[in-house]
Amino acid sequence: MNAPLAYEYTGASSDAPVYELSNVSKTYARNSVVALENVDLTLRYGSFTSIIGSSGCGKSTLLKIMAGLIPPTRGRVVLQDKPVTGPRRDIGMMFQQATLFPWKTAVENIVLPIEIRDGKAAAKKAMEKAHDLLDMVGLKGFESVYPNELSGGMAQRASICRMLITEPAVLLLDEPFSALDELSRDMMNMELQRICREQDATAFLVTHSIQEAVILSDEIVVMKPRPGRIAEIVKVDLPRPRTLDLMTTPRFGEIVDHIRSMLDKGEGM
């Protein structure tokens, strides 16, 4: 048996809920598959939450619902006290691929969300902020470089800036670094931690890697498949700021083992 993982720990900078999902279910009408069943989830201000589960556990469905891309069949989805009924400016999203557009320079890519929502003039005004963000992610001097000339990690850094430019209340991260090699991935995860802390960001990460989830998160939502539902919410009581060295500590190993055994149970069903 693992050591009890429930304990009093407030990794979050505050307890104010930012994103609340209650009793959210999603049934795809076409083949009447229940993708999500009764999901309750609260993201608190400044917290980092990861979601992990085998494929088919409904995590991408959940993410799409949270991004306002698809409506839930049942349940309440509330971000900053307003129900989510579609894509919103206060939701930032990042994908596995950087998805930078090759005809735009780095800085033009970053202000694209502003350009789409407020037009070209507003985008121009946001340029300065985009420069600051590039500076923050360590891409100073790459403002007018085209994405073709950026490495995978650099492109993902730029896409972090694009996500942050609208100052979203919540960051939805869909396996953002899984296309990178392991070394860059570890480095980018540490960068992500730093950026989230600097921005006081509330983040929600979809991942396949238990280690990645544990090193980054305050809370890990473990999902079970068919129908997709929450198996357990694991609190991570590792001290912050986290470093890669933490990965060798016994506590880290315990939490990883615990989550792995949860996931294995899920597989057996």
Added chain:
Amino acid sequence: MTDAPINQQLETEAADDTVWVQEVAFIDAIPRWIAMTFVFVVFIGTWDVVTRLELVSPIILPTPWETFDDMIFVGSNLLSGGYMLRALWITIQEVIYGFALAIAIGFSLGVLVGETVFGEKAVMPYLVAIDTMPKVAFAPLFVAWLGFGIESKVSLAAFIATFPIVVGTAAGLHSADENARMLFKTMGASRMQTLIKMKLPTGLPQIFTGLKIGAVGVMAGAITGEFLGGGKGFGELIRVAASQLNTPRVFSLILYLSLVGLALYLIVQWTQRKVVFWQKESVGAHDH
């Protein structure tokens, strides 16, 4: 400890031994310009021998030297603004108008087919059906409808060049990946914004591929139209020369005509390089 120097020595020996040069076949090592000249000389030489030995009747195949003489004659007529230049200008106009028309229609239809479900379901099947027809066979119809003037040639040229542009545009609009679509959705982009700011620029390489195939087709369309519908263009000069069995003239006219087609193709390619500056792969030929 004592084998350290020996190891070192072995390593240097091995390094000497393992230096090997990848062999390049002699024929692949010839510089391009020499290779091209060589092929040209062989071609002309064979041509010369065949005509010298009268393996083929001189009426059917002129000697290369007769052809060169005629090329100089035609060239000087073109440069001095003679009747051949006027004919060429007519053909060039047909090509330009035909291409412009094909771009306008092809692009619009391509957006309709590539962007709307209606277009894909209701319009595309008809386009595919028409595209499989031998379009040159429509030439007499265009002549009957539009007469012997430039209009019938422009129409046939546009008719032939439209389809690759439709297909290229539709394929281009479909080429945006799932992430890019999702990203635009999360940014709250309207359909029009998604089309203009994402799908069209993403599809530009395919659109230009369609334009390049169209540029080749538009030339064929204009000349076919002139063969079948008369008029005063360059095709008519070729037809008349052929009917007089003036084969050197036919050859030299075709060569000058091909320069026009080449110029059009190169203009499209140059535009592609300027517009789709991020496309680094070979922009030559019909890129797949």
